Amino acid sequence: MSTLANLKPGQSGIIQAIHSEQALYYRLAAMGFRIGKKIEVVRSARFAGPLHVRVGSTDIMLRRNEAQHIELAA
Numbered sequence: 001m002s003t004l005a006n007l008k009p010g011q012s013g014i015i016q017a018i019h020s021e022q023a024l025y026y027r028l029a030a031m032g033f034r035i036g037k038k039i040e041v042v043r044s045a046r047f048a049g050p051l052h053v054r055v056g057s058t059d060i061m062l063r064r065n066e067a068q069h070i071e072l073a074a
Helices: 022-030
Strands: 012-018 038-044 051-055 058-062 070-072
Touching: 012 022
Parallel strands: none
Antiparallel strands: 012 038, 012 070, 038 051, 051 058
16 A cells, blocks of 8 residues: 655645545645545655645645545555
8 A cells, every 4th residue: 555655745646535534534634635636745844744745736745644634646
């Protein structure tokens, strides 16, 4: 299973599923993380820090442990 946390800067993928508790799922959905949307990693912080991702025209900083819940299509 490929997750958002596995992508390197410049790589992109399509959101296939979000495997998380309900509160995180709703928070991500409110920010534009929806199944079928393209997501791109803009940059990655050092030392397992947050990811700077782009969903549509929105840029978001996301914790790596939250990014591990976002499954991408192969």
